[in-house]
Amino acid sequence: MQFSLWLALVGAGAMISLTPGAGAINTMSNALTSGFRRSFWGILGQQVALVIHVVIVAAGVGILVSQTPVLFMLIRYVGAAYLVYLGIRQLLAKPVKNDGGDSPAALESGFSMFRRGLWVNLLNPKAIVFFLAFMPQFIRPDEPLLPQYVILTITVVVIDIIVMWFVFAAGAKQLKHLTASEHGQLVLNRIFGVLFIVVGALLALV
Template sequence: MEFTLWLGLVGAGAMISLTPGAGAINTMSNALSSGFRRSFWGILGQQLALVIHVIIVAAGVGLLVSSSPFLFALVRYVGAAYLVYLGIRKLLAKTEKDDAGDSPAAVESGFSMFRRGLWVNLLNPKAIVFFLAFMPQFIRPERPLMTQYVELTATVVVIDILVMWFIFAAGAKQLKHLTTSDRGQLILNRIFGILFICVGILLALI
C-alpha cells in the first residue's frame, strides 16, 4: 500500500474509532468496573470482531447480508437486543466491595470482558455495511489482495486499540473516584445502563 494511501487509511480509521458507539461505551464501562489495565481484555474482544468483519466483507458474505433485508434485520435486531440486555444488567447491578469493604472489587474475568467486547462489535450490522463502503477505497485489485487486506486490518485494529485504551478507557479514569462509594457506583451503573439501552434502540430504529 502506498504511503499516501496508508495515511488516508490512518485518518479514516482514527475518525471511525473516535466516533462514540457501543464499543466506546463498553470500554469505558469496563475501565470503571474493572480498572484501566484490565479493560484491555474487552478491547481485544472488540478487535477480534473487527477482524471477523473484514473477513466477512472480503469473502463476499458482507454483500449478501447487506443486500438481504431479512439477514440484515436479523443481525440488527439481535445486536440491538444484546445491547439492551447489557443495559438492563447494568441498571440492575448491585454495588460490590472488596475484602476490606471500602472499594469496588474487580470481579469480572478477563474472558468475560473479552467475550462481551466480541459480541458488542460483532452484532453490529452497520460495521459490515461500513466496511463494504470503506475497504474498496484502499484496495487495489491489480495488486496482491491478501497483503492489502492484512495491512488494512492491522492498521484499523492498532488505531482502534490506541483510541479505545488511551482515550476512552483513560478518560473513564477521571470518573474512577465515583466507584469508591455505593452511591457513585449506582450512578455510574445507571448512566452506562441507559447508554447501552439508547444505543441498542438507535441500532434497531435507524
Template sequence: MQFSLWLALAGAGVLISFTPGAGAINTMSNSLTSGFRRSIWGILGQQAALVVHVVIVALGVGVLVASSPVAFNVIRYAGAAYLVYLGIRQFLSKPVVDQEQAAALRNEPVWSMFRRGLWVNLLNPKAIVFFLAFMPQFIRPEQPLLPQYLVLTATVVVIDILVMWFFFAFAAKSFQRFTHNAGGQKILSRIFGVLFVAVGILLALIH
C-alpha cells in the same frame, strides 16, 4: 499499499475509532469496573469482531448480508437486544460495598470480558455495511489483495486499540472516584445502563 494511501487509511481509522458507539461505552464500563489495565481484554474482543467483519466483507459475504433484508435485520435486532440486555443489567446492578464482592467484580475472568467485547461489535451489521463502503477506497484490485487486506486490518485494529485504551478507557479513570461509595456507583450504573440501552434502540431503529 502506497504510503499516501496508507496515511489516508490511518486518518480515516482515527476518525472512525473516535466516533462514540457501543464499543466505546463497553470499554469505559470495563475500565470503571475492572480497571484500566484489564479493560484491554474487552478491547481485544472488539478487535476480534472487527477482524471477522473485514473477513466477511473480503470474502463477499458482506454483500449478501447487506443485500438481504432478512439476514441484516436478524443480526441488527440480535445486536440491539444484546445491548439492551447489557444496559438493563448495568442499570439494575446493586452498589458493591463488600470488599470481597468488589474484588470479584474487579477480577472478572478475561474470557468473559473478551467475549462481551466480541459480541458487542460482532452483532452490528452496520459495521459490515460500513466496511463494504470503506474498504474498497483503500484496496487496489490490480495489486495482490492479501497483503492489502492485512495492512488495512492491522492498521484499523492497532488504531482502534490505541484509541479505545488510551482515550476511552483512560477517560473513564476520571470517574473512578465515584466508585468508592454506593451513591456514586449507583449513578454510574444508571448512566452506563441508559447509554447501552440508547445505543441498542438506535441500532434497532436507524436503517
C-alpha cells in the same frame, strides 16, 4: 499499499474509532468496573470482531448480508436486543461493598469481558455495511489483494486499540473515584445502563 494511501487510511481509521458507539461505552464501563489495565480484555474481544468483519467483507459475504433484508434485520435486532440486555443488567447491578475506601475489586473475569466485547461489535450488521463502503477506498484491485487486506486490518486494529485504551478507557479513569462509594457506583451503573439501551434502540430504529 502506497504510503500516502496508508496515511489516509490512518486518518480515516482514527476518525472512525473516535466516534462514540457501543464499543466505546463498553470499554469505558469495563475500565470503571474492572480497572484500566483489565479493560484491555474487552478491547481485545472487540478487535477480534473487527477482524471477523473484515474477513466477512473481503470474502464477499458482506454483500450477501447487506443485500438480504431478512438476514440483515435479524442480525440487527439481535445486536440491538443484546445491547438493551447489557443496559438492563447494568441498571440492575448492585454496588460492591467497599470497606477499605478504595475502588471495588475486579469481579469479572477477563474471558467474560472478552466475550462481551466480541458480541458487542460482532452483532452490528451496520459495521459490515460500513466496511463494504470503507474498504474499497483503500484496496487496489490491480495489486495483490492479501497484503493490502493484511495492512488494512492491522492498521485499523492497532488504531482502534490505541483509541479505545488510551482515549476511552483512560478517560474513564477520571471518573474512577466515583466507584469508591456505593452511591457513585449506582450513578455510574445507571449512566452506562441508559447509554447501552439508547445505543441498542438506535441500532434497532435508525
